[in-house]
Structure formats: structure tokens, C-alpha cells
Amino acid sequence: MYKVGLTGGIGCGKSTVSDLFKHYTIPVIDADEIAYALVVPGQPALKKIQTVFGAACINANGSLNRGLLRESIFQDTEKKQQLENIMHPLVYAEIDRQLNQLTSAYVIISVPLLLETRMQPLVDHILVIDCPMEMQVNRVKLRDNLSEEQITAIINSQVGRTERLIHADSVIHNTLDMSYLSEQVNTLHDQFLKQAQ
Incomplete structure (x- = not known):
């Protein structure tokens, strides 16, 4: 393919x-859609983000506070790298999984x-x-x-x-x-x- x-x-x-x-x-396999799905409440990636970035990055309803996280990573390259280390391997693993199911x-x-x-x-x-x-x-x-x-x-x-x-x-x-x-x-x-x- x-x-x-x-x-x-x-x-x-x-x-x-x-x-x-x-x-x-x-x-179409969309990395952004995959990344969004990986950080819904209950997903392991969200728990890892909370551990690394603190409880402030989680909203009262348990969802990710994207605005706060965005501000945090654009002001600190080390934090940006930490987030990428959490997310990128998971995103690419899911891309591979979806590719293996296609026959187009x-x-x-x-x-x-x-x-x-x-x-x-x-x-x-x-x-x-x-x-x-x-x-x-x-x-x-x-x-x-x-x-x-x-x-x-x-x-x-x-x-x-x-x-x-x-x-x-x-x-x-x-x-x-x-x-x-x-x-x-x-x-x-x-x-x-x-x-x-």
C-alpha cells in the first residue's frame, strides 16, 4: 500500500x-485525531501528562487543560520535549495499528x-x-x-x-x-x- x-x-x-x-x-489516518483520543479521561497518556506536568493541567471534569499545557510547553523547551516523549511513541504506534488494518x-x-x-x-x-x-x-x-x-x-x-x-x-x-x-x-x-x- x-x-x-x-x-x-x-x-x-x-x-x-x-x-x-x-x-x-x-x-485518512490523522495524527492529531489520534493524539486527541489518547488524552481523553481514563487514557494512560493523560495520567502520564498529569504526573509530569502536575494536576493544574487537568480540568475539574477530568479533561486535559489544553490551553495551559500549550502555554507551558511553548515557554519551556524541556517541557515540550517531555510531552513529545509521552505522546509521539503512542501516536506512531496507533498509526501502525491502523495501517495494518487497511487494504486500499x-x-x-x-x-x-x-x-x-x-x-x-x-x-x-x-x-x-x-x-x-x-x-x-x-x-x-x-x-x-x-x-x-x-x-x-x-x-x-x-x-x-x-x-x-x-x-x-x-x-x-x-x-x-x-x-x-x-x-x-x-x-x-x-x-x-x-x-x-
Whole structure:
């Protein structure tokens, strides 16, 4: 099975592109969705996070206080590393588990931190979703209600746009309207089907 690693900076439109591939009944394994599921109340990862980061990072209802944790890791690289050491092995183990259950011609594996975690060997093809930084900031502002300072900190913590594009086998430019995006996905879908043969 041909494995396409979909990546890109925050606000570039990875989820929108993933949804377009789903229209072709192509399975999408989403690392962000896996990470969210791993920290619901009762999951071992949440208990590990509480042990390392303290009870303050858990809300009264037992859920993860994502805002507090986000602030904590962006101010302290050591804490960021601790969180990654907890989460990344669990996320990649679940990706493997899901891959082993699939029989499709190709699969999209959406991993925002594919390059940062040096997991390029996991995939056969790297597809980067790209847009200018100003677009990223504006989209995330509308979506997540974060300040420009917070968004910039997140962008700066990720691999730079230039480096991401250097590693890309294909690039989707998410700078225009939905029909333009759909055309690019359609072209790549046909390409991936051929490469999967």
C-alpha cells in the first residue's frame, strides 16, 4: 500500500485537504485525531501528562487543560520535549495499528510534525500543504481564537516553510478558493493511484 504523508504548518489547510481525499473513499489516518483520543479521561497518556506536568493541567471534569499545557510547553523547551516523549511513541504506534488494518491502494497519513519527528521513512511520498505565513495567522485567528503572539510562537516551533518545501515530493498551494484546491487534490489522487500500482 502506497503511503502518502500529508504535512504542513498550522493553518495551512491540512484537514480541508484530508476531507477532499476522503471524497475519493481514500482512508485518512490523522495524527492529531489520534493524539486527541489518547488524552481523553481514563487514557494512560493523560495520567502520564498529569504526573509530569502536575494536576493544574487537568480540568475539574477530568479533561486535559489544553490551553495551559500549550502555554507551558511553548515557554519551556524541556517541557515540550517531555510531552513529545509521552505522546509521539503512542501516536506512531496507533498509526501502525491502523495501517495494518487497511487494504486500499493508497492511504493519506496526516502528520503535522512529520519532519520535526524525523518520521519521513514512515511514508513513500511527502505531500506538503502550503500557504504564506500571513494566511496561516489569519486562518488560525478565526479558527482557534488565539492571539497573534501565540500563533507566531506555534509557527516558529515548527519546521520552517522553506525546509518543509525542500522535503516535499508534492505541494498543494492552498491560497485560492475551494475549486482550485479540489483540482489539485484530483490531480494528485490520479497520480497516487498510478504510483500505487
